[in-house]
Amino acid sequence: MPARALMFVGTGSDVGKSLIVAGLCRLCANRGLRVRPFKPQNMSNNAAVTADGGEIGRAQALQARAARVPLSVHMNPVLLKPQSETGAQVIVQGRMIETSGARAFQSKKRSLMPAVLESFEHLKADADIVLVEGAGSASEINLRANDIANLGFARTADVPVILIGDIDRGGVIASLVGTKHVLDAADAQMIQGFIVNKMRGDPTLFADGMTAITYLTGWPALGLVPFFNEARRLPPEDALALDERRAPTGKPVIAVLAYPRISNFDDFDPLRLDTSVDLQILRSGEPIPGDARLVILPGSKSTIADLNSLRDFGWDVDLAAHIRRGGHVLGVCGGYQMLGTAIHDPDGIEGNPATVAGLGYIDIETRMSGDKKLIEISGQLSAQPVPFDGYEMHVGESTGPGLERPLLEITGGRPDGAIDASGRISGCYVHGLFSNDRMRAHWLQRIGIEADSSAAFNYEHDVDATLDAFAEHLAQHIDIEQLLSLAK
Template sequence: MARALMFQGTGSSVGKSVLVAGLCRALTRRGLRVRPFKPQNMSNNAAVTADGGEIGRAQALQARACGVPLSVHMNPVLLKPQGMTGSQLVVRGQMRGQVRASDFQSFKRGLMPEVLGSFHILAEQADIVLVEGAGSASEVNLRADDIANMGFAQAADIDVVLIGDIDRGGVIASLVGTKVVVAPDDARRIRGFIVNRMRGDPTLFAAGMDAIARMTGWQPMGLVPFLDRVRALPAEDAADLATGGRPRRGGVRIAVPCLPMIANFDDLDPLAAEDGVSLTMVPRGQVLPDCDLVILPGAKATIADLAMLRAEGWDIDIHAHVRRGGHVLGICGGYQMLGRSIADPEGIEGPPATVAGLGLLDVTTVLEGNKRLEDVTGVLLPEGVPLHGYEMHIGRTEGPDAARPLVDLGGRPDGAVSPSGRIWGTYVHGLLADGRARAALLARLGAGSHARDHDATVDAALDALADHLEAHLDIDALLAMACPVPRG
């Protein structure tokens, strides 16, 4: 019989996803069959699964840590924000339409059977399921019909370890306060706590750990020092993106405008890791700096982000950059922005509309049809360098510049290149993670590259994280705390 343990947080971005990923790797190395699970997620950074759907990027990383294929059951409910009040709803990997935040609170009641079903499917494959909560365990205003935190823990009959982030300050109050505000039945589910991201001398917080344990009655599972190596792991939330960049002498300079609905932004991680690259994430309110390459990454709401790009004046900066001889790469939604127009006749992203694009590629896009979710392999043109990645988009893009594709996917052309050869567009995410393709693109800019696959960097970081957690968490106690999962 499988066992399960849930990890919830005192708030968002306290490190739940990374800690679960590290535990996935640590327990897998101990010989256990481990599966990650997150009942409900909200992220525009997603991954394509082996069973033809999509899940949050954090669960993809956790599955990688376990050495198992991605499955839609690892994240059965995914909300992909498309604005301040609404999101695209993905259930078991497939889009079910759009929901407003206010409507979702009543709608989610009907999703619990599918969430529990996915949980039990994973439990049949595992010795242990590591469950990650969402947001804060203390959001009592959202407790009714909850499927993400305590509501799921109660429905699945599993216990909880609560994570607090000392780097944010107030960790004692946030952990102890959680016990105060949650219902007594929910508080009884919490068995232990972890304090994450300690900087400096850990002995200075020993009294703090004792105080939390005394005031809550929960078992201290460990104080985890900050680990710089986790920066190599893909971030799930756009809020985690660091703006600015590390100045480097020489090398290629790349600028990325940070748009509100940026998606699949882990496409940029391999470039940030290159010694010969200075990657600058440009926040709103700043001009795009002088650079060699501007990258427009994916967007969950392409038309809305294009409007914001214009409102920031970045369209003017990009055209000036091109006139100076600079290069531009558009990926997925960014590719669509580079064309002459984007049409959304069915209102997939918002009210039906047709808008002018940046006009840097002679192509047009129509948002229609089913979402393409597919792992792909091919070659970068004209170099013929092998690549692998994935597609995750709605819409078709056609036009004269598409006759000069950027990549060939086994006989299927993808993307477009301008007559000047300096404007590139593609629907392939993950293109830059392949060291060979990344080196070839950087060579076009006159830069060298170590040409190492980014996958190796991520795996090394997961191993370092697992070692770190073995040293600072009581993993044996965590295993003992895990609850048996009855057959569903």
């Protein structure tokens, strides 16, 4: 029997499409269905390495985990990774094909529809149902002509659509009804129902609102989903989540430097959830706290540009003071490259061709060249048997005397990273270190933090438990039988 499919689009960005698809993937998987997530086009610098040797958006990685299936490049055939305000790397079926400006991409993206449809059919061949996530807002009629991400895909692939609105931001009636008003009739006809997400308070107070939306659009109401506070325990997709401000906890501080092109920021999600520490994500204008135990330089989509931003923000001065006080520093991927003595990008792989001086804390130089390395790996610390599972996702090769003191040993004996002579400054190319509970505990001990007994949690188990809880949450508030009956 051929797989059925159902698409979820939004009235805008951040209405909860990714999370609802993840929850429905887990719900379907728990019912014994072979379910696959699919997003035709995504824009994110938070990516994951797939089992078939490419990369996809982190949201689709979470959805695949919810579906209990390996990651595949076909789950997100077009991925845009911004490098500037108007330009991005274009990743097709897991591999970069070019760097394109926003206007140029709009004119050529329709040519990517064959690859999108090929990936969609690939997933359908091994599934009972494919749950498709749209991108941004479905009502951006100014971009409709070449659309491959929302109703352009739905019409071409003949996939029924569910529209999601966010009541938490206000104006949900206008956003849902307005979407019906601006869409052309054929697009609007693809929409088979709507869901209102993130309801706070008494849901009966919005019963008349649900009725009004149905009356004004003709679309049936499929569910009013209360705000799911535990969603914060799942890895975020969007860097906007890093702007969430939290009150100081009085716990030891770990600071992450969120430069403008930060990537793979979910590396630090386990630390965010660990109540032993106060993880502070710093933006422009925020100094490195004087009491920070550890400062992390994360990955970057454009390492030289972000190193320049780091200096512009004054963090180089703060970092020097932090090190003089005896603080620890960890660089991950692009952050590791910044800790070296120089970065060379003669071919302009990550921007304009340039050579810049690094921060000079580790005796290595990096040259941006060659294909991007995309690989899942495991290993342990070089100095002791503390394990990790992670992945590499980077361009460039680092060389120099600093590599004689590696931080990690990859399974098979390959060294990775470096540690300075003091033992307090280190870096590596491996993402995902802190997801391993033993590795995370080691780093906390390394910087003098005693684990909080209440924080002794299994991060990976916590993610799965949260997905199960959210699936049950959706089952209680969405008419699942009616929803699944709409798939075709």
